[in-house]
Amino acid sequence: MRWNSGFPTALLASAALISSSATIAQPAATQTNATIMYDLPAQDLGQILKAIARTSGREILFSSDDVRGLSAPAVHGRYTLDEAIRAALAGSNLVVEYSSGAAIVRMRTSIAPQHHTSPAGDAAITITGSRIRGAGSASPVTVSTRRELEQAGINDLADFTRFLPQNYSGGQNRGIAGGGEQGGQQNLNNSATLNLRGLGPDATLTLLNGHRLSYDTVNQGIDISAIPLGAIDRIEVVSDGASALYGSDAVAGVANIILRPDYEGLEATARVGGSTEGGNTQQEFSLVSGHRWSSGGFMLALDESSATPIFAGQRDYTRTVDPSLTLTDRNRQFSAVLNAHQEFGPGVALEAEGYVMDRRSLLQNPFLQTEDVHVDGLVSRPHVLSFAVTPKLRVDLGRWETSLSVTGAGSRTLLDSDNFSQGVPRHVHLLHDDQLEGAETNAEGPLIALPGGEARLAVGGGARKISLHERFVTLTSPQNITFKNFTESRNVQYAYGELSLPLVSPELNVPLVQRLSVSGALRYEHWNRIAAVTTPKVGVIYQPAQDLTFRATWGKSFKIPTLLQVNEIEEGDLVPGFIFTPPPQPARSTVLLIEGSAPNLRPERATTWSVTAEARPRFIRGFDISATYFDIDYRDRIASPFTSGLTSLFNPLFNDLITYNPSAAQVNALIATLPGGLVNETGGPFDPSNVGAIIDAAIRNTERQRIRGVDLNADYRIELGQAGKLQLTGAASYLNSNQQLAPNQPIFPLAGTVFHPPHWRGHAGAVWGQKPIEVSAFVNYVGSTIDNQFPTMERIGSFTTLDLSTSVQTSAQAGAFRNIELRLSALNVLDQKPHFLRNSFPEAAPFDSTNESPVGRFLGASIRKIW
Numbered sequence: 111m112r113w114n115s116g117f118p119t120a121l122l123a124s125a126a127l128i129s130s131s132a133t134i135a136q137p138a139a140t141q142t143n144a145t146i147m148y149d150l151p152a153q154d155l156g157q158i159l160k161a162i163a164r165t166s167g168r169e170i171l172f173s174s175d176d177v178r179g180l181s182a183p184a185v186h187g188r189y190t191l192d193e194a195i196r197a198a199l200a201g202s203n204l205v206v207e208y209s210s211g212a213a214i215v216r217m218r219t220s221i222a223p224q225h226h227t228s229p230a231g232d233a234a235i236t237i238t239g240s241r242i243r244g245a246g247s248a249s250p251v252t253v254s255t256r257r258e259l260e261q262a263g264i265n266d267l268a269d270f271t272r273f274l275p276q277n278y279s280g281g282q283n284r285g286i287a288g289g290g291e292q293g294g295q296q297n298l299n300n301s302a303t304l305n306l307r308g309l310g311p312d313a314t315l316t317l318l319n320g321h322r323l324s325y326d327t328v329n330q331g332i333d334i335s336a337i338p339l340g341a342i343d344r345i346e347v348v349s350d351g352a353s354a355l356y357g358s359d360a361v362a363g364v365a366n367i368i369l370r371p372d373y374e375g376l377e378a379t380a381r382v383g384g385s386t387e388g389g390n391t392q393q394e395f396s397l398v399s400g401h402r403w404s405s406g407g408f409m410l411a412l413d414e415s416s417a418t419p420i421f422a423g424q425r426d427y428t429r430t431v432d433p434s435l436t437l438t439d440r441n442r443q444f445s446a447v448l449n450a451h452q453e454f455g456p457g458v459a460l461e462a463e464g465y466v467m468d469r470r471s472l473l474q475n476p477f478l479q480t481e482d483v484h485v486d487g488l489v490s491r492p493h494v495l496s497f498a499v500t501p502k503l504r505v506d507l508g509r510w511e512t513s514l515s516v517t518g519a520g521s522r523t524l525l526d527s528d529n530f531s532q533g534v535p536r537h538v539h540l541l542h543d544d545q546l547e548g549a550e551t552n553a554e555g556p557l558i559a560l561p562g563g564e565a566r567l568a569v570g571g572g573a574r575k576i577s578l579h580e581r582f583v584t585l586t587s588p589q590n591i592t593f594k595n596f597t598e599s600r601n602v603q604y605a606y607g608e609l610s611l612p613l614v615s616p617e618l619n620v621p622l623v624q625r626l627s628v629s630g631a632l633r634y635e636h637w638n639r640i641a642a643v644t645t646p647k648v649g650v651i652y653q654p655a656q657d658l659t660f661r662a663t664w665g666k667s668f669k670i671p672t673l674l675q676v677n678e679i680e681e682g683d684l685v686p687g688f689i690f691t692p693p694p695q696p697a698r699s700t701v702l703l704i705e706g707s708a709p710n711l712r713p714e715r716a717t718t719w720s721v722t723a724e725a726r727p728r729f730i731r732g733f734d735i736s737a738t739y740f741d742i743d744y745r746d747r748i749a750s751p752f753t754s755g756l757t758s759l760f761n762p763l764f765n766d767l768i769t770y771n772p773s774a775a776q777v778n779a780l781i782a783t784l785p786g787g788l789v790n791e792t793g794g795p796f797d798p799s800n801v802g803a804i805i806d807a808a809i810r811n812t813e814r815q816r817i818r819g820v821d822l823n824a825d826y827r828i829e830l831g832q833a834g835k836l837q838l839t840g841a842a843s844y845l846n847s848n849q850q851l852a853p854n855q856p857i858f859p860l861a862g863t864v865f866h867p868p869h870w871r872g873h874a875g876a877v878w879g880q881k882p883i884e885v886s887a888f889v890n891y892v893g894s895t896i897d898n899q900f901p902t903m904e905r906i907g908s909f910t911t912l913d914l915s916t917s918v919q920t921s922a923q924a925g926a927f928r929n930i931e932l933r934l935s936a937l938n939v940l941d942q943k944p945h946f947l948r949n950s951f952p953e954a955a956p957f958d959s960t961n962e963s964p965v966g967r968f969l970g971a972s973i974r975k976i977w
Contacts, residue, residue: 145188146616150198151731154835155180157827158198159215164726165616165656166191169237169244172215173343176204178257179881238320238346238366240629241355241568242554243511245610248629248649248661249350250722250738250821252276252841256342261877261886263913263935265381265394265970266415267342267367268302268335272963273890275843276349276363276821278308278867280960282329287437287955287964292865296328298540299492299523300439300471303331306349306362307817307845308860308867309744313669313714315352315360318367319449319463321500324519324546325576330672333521334367336467336496338413340379340396341447343370349821350740351667351718354631354647357604361667361716361744369449369463372407373400376977383970386941389420390438390965406452406459416442419472420964422955427943428964431953432476434483437964440472457506464499479952489528496521510555519546537585548574562612562627571605578673593786598673600640606633616656625653631665641713643668661722671711675748678809680706681786687802694770694802700792701803702777704784705750708810716744732827739820747813751852752805763855767806774798812852815860819845822872834880842872842891864906864947864958868893882919887912892961897948906945909962911938929976941967 150161156177163170168191182198189197195206195213206215239247252274264270272279279285282303286292303311303326311331316323318337326333345367352360377398384391394415400408419440423433447465454460469492476487483489498519505512525540552570559565577599584591614626629649636642647665654660683703687694694701724736751767769776777798781788790796826838846869847861862869870893877886892909917933944957944964957964 145190146194147188148185148194149728150185152184153182153732153829154827155182155198155202155204157732158182158185159195161726162191162194162198164659166194168213169246170195170213170215172204176216180204238317238364239348239350239352239355240610241552241570241606241608241631242566242610242629245566245627245629246651247348248651248663249348249352250661250720250736250740252347252349252823253344254347255344256339259339260933261884261915262873262875262888263886263915263937264339265383265392266335266339267337267345270334270345271302271304273873274304274347275841275871275873276306276347278305278960280308280865280867281305282311282327282331283960284335284441285438285959285963285965287435287957287959292955292959298490298525298542299327299494300441300469300473301326301331301333301494302335303329303333304347304365305331306347306365307742307819308847309362309742309815309817312359312672313361313744314363314365315356315358316365316367317356318465318498319369319500320366321463321498321515321517322519322546322548322574323498324496324521325544325578325672326494326496326521327523327542327544328674330544330674333467333494333496334365335443336445336465336469337367337369337447338396338411338415338445340377340398340413341369341409341411341445341449341465343368349738350663350720351665351716351742352647353643353645353667354633354665355606355608357606357633357635358602358637358643358668358670358713361669361714361718362742369447370398370400370409370411371449371451372402373398373409374402374407375399377974379972379974381970381972383935383968385420385965386967386969388424389418390968391418392416392970405454406450408448408450411445411447413445414443419474421474425943425964425966427946427957428955430956431479432481432483432487434474434476434487435953435955436472436474437955437959441469442471443467443469457508459504459506460501461504462499462501464497466497467494469494476953484530485533487530489530491526493524493526494521507555510553512551512553514551515549517546517548517550520544539581539583539585541579541581543579545577546574548572557609560612561618562615562625564612566610568608569606571603573601573603575599575601576673578677580674580677594677594679596677598677600670600673601638602635602670604633604635606631622654623652624655625651625659627651637670637713640670640711643713657725657727659724659726661724662720664719665717667716667718669714671713671748675809676707676711678705678707679786680704680784680808682781682784682788684788684790684792684796684801686792696802699800699802700797701805702780702801704780704804704806704808706784706786706808708808711748711809712746712811714744714746714748714811716742718742730826732829733825735824737820737822740818742815742817744815744817746811747815748809748811749813749851750807750809751812751855752807763852764805769804770802772801772804774801777801777804780804814850814853815847817845817847817861819843819847819861830880834878837877838875839877840872840874842870844870862893862895864895864897864899865960866895868895868908868961882921883916884918885914885916887914889913895958895961899950900948904948906947906958909942909944911942912940913937914939931974931976933972933974935968935970935972937968937970938963938966 185197239249268284282297286297304314305311306314311329316332323332347365349363352364379396381394396413398411420437422428422431422435445467449463451461473490474483476483478486500517502515521544523542527538528535550572554568556564579597582594608631610629612627614623631647634644645666649663652660687699720740722738726734822842824840828836845861848857849860850857860866873890875888890911894908895906897904915935920927920930922928944962947957
C-alpha cells in the first residue's frame with residue numbers, strides 16, 4: 111500500500127495528540143457516582159434500562175435477547191447510576207459491569223444459560239454516529255433489532271431495504287423487473303443495497319461492526335444480503351451526512367450491521383414459504399452456534415436459502431408481456447458468519463469477525479413482447495462470491511482505550527449471459543471483481559473535567575486501498591471480442607478527530623437546561639490522483655427537561671468518483687436525426703452521441719443539516735415520539751447533462767455541448783480518438799458528411815440535487831398485566847427532492863415521480879405477547895407517484911400492504927419439545943397488486959418495480975429449536 115507524503119505527518123500529529131491528551135487527562139467525578147432523582151414505575155426491563163440511560167445521560171449496553179420477557183421493579187428515589195441499574199436488575203440473572211466508565215448489562219457467566227448473546231467484555235460502548243463512548247449521537251439514529259425485524263415479517267436483509275422508510279428500494283436491489291434493469295436501475299447480480307433518500311447505493315455507507323466492506327458491481331454499493339438475519343444483533347442507521355466521521359460515501363447516511371458478539375448453545379431454524387399466485391417458493395435452513403467463557407466467546411452462523419423466480423406469465427397484470435420475463439429472480443445462496451473475542455490479560459483483547467457468501471441467480475429479459483427470451487432476449491446467470499475478515503486488537507490504557515484493525519474484503523461477480531437473436535445465442539462473459547484492503551488505528555478517552563462531565567476525544571487514522579478489475583468479452587466465431595478489460599486501484603490515507611463537550615448535566619440544576627453538550631468532528635482524506643478533502647461536522651444535544659430532547663447537526667460530506675465511473679469507455683453512438691424535434695437538416699441526417707467518462711472527474715460534495723425533537727412524557731408511561739427535519743444540498747454529482755428523454759436538439763442551454771453541422775473531417779477525427787469506436791444504430795451505412803450534430807453526453811461533475819424532508823417515529827409500550835404486553839410502533843418519512851442536470855438548466859422533481867422515491871413511505875404495527883404466544887400486525891405504505899414519462903401525466907396510486915405474524919413457544923421444560931418456537935406469517939394478506947404503468951417499450955414490465963413488489967400474498971412458516 112502506497113502512502114502519501116502528507117499522511118504520515120497527519121498520523122504522527124494524531125499520535126502526539128493521543129499522547130498529550132492521555133497526559134493531561136484529569137481525574138473527575140463521573141456521573142456514575144453522582145446521585146440523580148429517578149421516578150420510574152415498574153415496567154419492562156429493557157424499557158427501564160433505557161429510561162435510566164436517558165435520565166443519567168450515560169450509555170447502557172445490553173442485549174435484547176437477555177432482557178426479553180423480564181420485568182423490573184419501580185426505581186424511585188435518589189441513586190447513583192450503579193445503584194439505579196442494580197435496583198432495576200433485582201431478581202434477574204443479570205449483572206452490571208463497567209468498561210472505561212460505560213455500563214454493560216450481561217448474563218452471569220456462571221449460570222451458562224441456554225440462549226443468550228452478550229457484548230464483548232471490552233467492546234467500545236458507542237452508537238453509530240459518534241466514535242466517543244457514552245456521548246450519544248446528535249444525528250438521528252434508527253435501531254432495528256433482529257427480533258423486531260422477525261416480528262415485522264422480515265426474513266432477510268434484502269427485505270429490510272423495503273421496510274426502512276428512509277430507504278428507497280430502487281437502485282441496486284432485488285425485485286427490479288426486466289433482468290434487474292428498469293427506469294435506469296441496474297442490478298446485474300441480484301444483490302441488495304441500502305439507498306437512503308434515493309441518492310444512490312454509492313451515497314450510503316454500509317459498515318459491518320463498524321468496518322468497511324468491498325463494493326459490489328455496477329453502482330458500487332454494499333451488498334447487505336450477504337449477511338443472514340440470524341447472525342445479526344441489530345442494525346443502526348444514521349440518516350444524516352457523516353463523512354466527517356466515516357469518510358467518503360456517507361452523504362445520505364451510514365448503516366452499521368452489528369453482529370451477535372457471541373452465543374451460548376445451538377439454534378436451528380427451518381423456513382418455507384411461497385406466493386399464493388405462484389412462484390417465489392422459498393426455503394431456508396440456518397444454524398447459529400457458539401460458546402462463551404470467562405475471557406471470551408464466539409458466534410458462528412450458517413445459512414442456506416433458495417427462491418424460485420416469479421415469471422410474468424404467473425401474474426395477471428403482466429400478461430401483456432412475454433411470460434418468460436422474470437419479475438423476481440431465481441436465487442440460491444450460502445453464507446457463513448463468524449464473530450469472536452478473547453481477552454489476553456487485563457485490558458488487552460482480540461476481536462475478529464468475517465463472512466463468506468456464495469450466490470447463484472437467474473434473470474431473464476425478453477426483447478420482444480411476443481417472443482420467448484430464448485428467441486430474442488437476454489438470459490443472465492450471475493455467480494457472486496464475497497468475503498470480509500477483520501481482526502482487531504483493543505488495548506485498555508486505563509482511562510483511554512486504543513485499537514488497531516486490519517480489513518480484507520472482496521466481491522467477485524462472474525456474469526455469464528446468452529444474448530439470443532432469432533434463436534441464435536451469443537455468449538457474453540462479464541467479470542467484475544472488487545477488492546478492499548485497509549488498516550486503521552484509533553484512540554478514545556477523557557481530556558479534562560467540565561461542569562457537565564468529562565470532555566472526551568476520539569482520534570484515529572489509517573489507509574485503505576480499493577481496486578476493481580472488469581473484463582467484458584463477447585464470445586463469437588471465429589474470435590472473441592473484448593469490449594472492456596481494465597484493472598485500476600486507488601489509495602486513500604486519512605486522519606480524523608472527534609471532540610465531545612458536556613457543558614451542563616442534571617446535577618447542576620440549571621433552569622431550563624437539564625443537559626447540554628456540543629460535539630465537533632473533522633476528517634482529512636487524501637485520494638491519490640483525485641483530491642484531498644477535509645470535511646467538518648458539528649452537533650448539539652439540548653435537553654430542556656427530562657421529557658424533551660433536541661438534537662441538531664451541520665456538516666459537509668463527499669463521495670469520490672467510483673472506479674467504474676472513471677473507466678466508462680468513450681464511444682460514439684450514431685442515432686437517426688428524426689428522433690429529435692426539430693431534426694437536424696437535412697431531415698435524413700444523423701446525430702452522433704459521445705458517451706463515456708469525461709476526464710478529471712472530481713468528488714461529489716454535499717452540505718447537510720438536521721434538527722430532531724424527541725419527547726418521552728412521563729405522564730404517558732412507555733411512550734416515545736420523535737421528528738427530524740433534514741436538508742441535503744448535493745452538488746457536483748457525476749451524471750450526463752442530458753436526460754434520456756432529450757428531444758429538443760436546438761435548446762440554447764446545450765450550446766456548449768453540441769456541435770452543429772460538423773464537417774466530415776471533424777467527425778472522422780473525433781471517432782479516431784474514441785477507445786470504444788462507433789456504434790451505428792441507424793440501420794444504414796455510416797456517412798460522416800451526413801452527421802448533422804455531435805452531442806457530448808459524457809458523464810461529468812454537473813448535476814445538483816436538493817433533498818429535504820421529515821422523518822417521524824413513535825413507540826408505545828403498554829403493560830396489560832395478566833393480559834400480556836402490547837407494543838405499538840410507527841415510522842414515516844416525507845421526502846421532497848429535485849434535480850438540475852447542469853447549471854442554468856431547468857429544475858426537475860425527483861421524489862414523487864415513477865422510478866424515484868415517493869413523497870411518503872411508512873409503516874405502523876402492533877405486537878401483542880403473552881407467553882407462550884406472540885401476535886403482530888404491520889401496515890406498510892408506499893405513497894403515490896406521478897408518471898411523467900409522457901406529455902400527458904398520470905398518477906400512480908399508493909401501495910399499501912398488511913402483514914400478519916404469530917409465534918408460539920412450547921411449554922415443555924425438558925425433552926425434545928423444549929425450547930421450540932413455531933412462527934406463521936402472511937405478508938400482503940389482502941394481495942395488493944402493482945398499479946399499471948405505461949411504457950415506451952411494450953416488452954417492459956408494466957409497473958414500477960422500484961416501489962411496488964410483484965410478490966403478492968406470501969404465506970410462510972418456520973420452526974426454531976434451541977439447545
